[in-house]
Amino acid sequence: MDVDAYAAAHQAEWDRLEALVRRRGRLTGAEADELVTLYQRVASHLSVVRSSAPDVVLVGRLSALVGRARAAVTGAHTPAWREVGRFFTVSFPAALYRCAPWWLGTAAAFLAVCAGIGWWVATHPLVRTALLPPAAVDQLVEHDFADYYSSAPAAEFAFGVWTNNAWVAAGSLALGVLLGVPVVYILWQNAANVGVAAGLMVAGDRGDVFFGLILPHGLLEITAVLVAGGAGIRLGWTVVAPGARTRLRALAETGRETVGMALGLAAVLLVSGVIEGFVTPSGLPTWARVGIGVLAEVAFLTYVFWLGRRAVRAGETGDVAADERGDLLPTAA
Structure with a gap:
């Protein structure tokens, strides 16, 4: 799989998820639904990249993004x-x-x-x-x-x-x-x-x-x-x-x-x-x-x-x- 082509095809979705994660405390109902959808989609992208073209830099970037999105979707744990x-x-x-x-x-x-x-x-x-x-x-x-x-x-x-x-x-x-x-x-x-x-x-x-x-x-x-x-x-x-x-x-x-x-x-x-x-x-x-x-x-x-x-x-x-x-x-x- 061409990693550069795959990244270019989905870059807009990743950027949008990044933007929603940054605004997670001020999302509308529609944006919250979009956040969940993009989180699931980008998690699938991460799985594909890991199995097909294990680019270390891209895997690290997507892992961090998926982790932050997961925290935004599930809610941060109450501080100890x-x-x-x-x-x-x-x-x-x-x-x-x-x-x-x-x-x-x-x-x-x-x-x-x-x-x-x-x-x-x-x-x-x-x-x-x-x-x-x-x-x-x-x-x-x-x-x-x-x-x-x-x-x-x-x-x-x-x-x-x-x-x-x-x-x-x-x-x-x-x-x-x-x-x-x-x-x-x-x-x-x-x-x-x-x-x-x-x-x-x-x-x-x-x-x-x-x-x-x-x-x-x-x-x-x-x-x-x-x-x-x-x-x-x-x-x-x-x-x-x-x-x-x-x-x-x-x-x-x-x-x-x-x-x-x-x-x-x-x-x-x-x-x-x-x-x-x-x-x-x-x-x-x-x-x-x-x-x-x-x-x-x-x-x-x-x-x-x-x-x-x-x-x-x-x-x-x-x-x-x-x-x-x-x-x-x-x-x-």
Whole structure:
């Protein structure tokens, strides 16, 4: 095939397609139809040139033109930064708000268990003796608890705390599908650990040290873990009682919300990890360190109940966009 003759025969079509692509945001209805037609035609030209006369320069030119025309016909993909922005301002807070009854209930139960175990340990010497030898209790109360927060460089410590807590949160979310049973076990372990540590510190007259070190980062950190736990239990309950939806559809919808929450909670736990690494062991007065923790917690709750409520009222569910969910078979009510 004579490449020059072929190019001369179709040059006008290629130039016209180039012009339409440049004006793609200002096309009339007829021009949009013409764009689609010329895109298909030039794609065929590219195929012919590749198979019959593989001229490198011409193939490169037509490939670039067809690629730009394809983007104009199908529509450019939403920029990644815009998707991330929408996730953190709409989808994630909506999912948190919709799940609030579950994680608020989980928080109430968690705190009750912590308080109960803490009181039991603090007021019963035999319980403390059964847990640890007196020398080990003294070492924990006088040194180990406070020294833990400065046991590594701040950045390294913050990263380690973040990854550990992110795994705990992700496990609570993912394991919820097993009827929520593993999630209850994870939360019980965490509540018992907090309660025992609080009881030992209070019994050793170091309650001020305990709360002064745990509250700066712990308010936000424990909230994030409890959100994950509540969402995991909700996922497990969806398996048991899907409501009017089919069990598979209910699990898919709730599961997508849950996965999205895992990504958002990783960011929340990163903030708490930074506070734990840089603020908790710092030389700031206790009131300042606790104040930073309180501000972080208030900011998170405001984020949930302001942005989240607004998003839900606008019809958001925290699920992915409708065109990304796949098709559903009709089912009888």
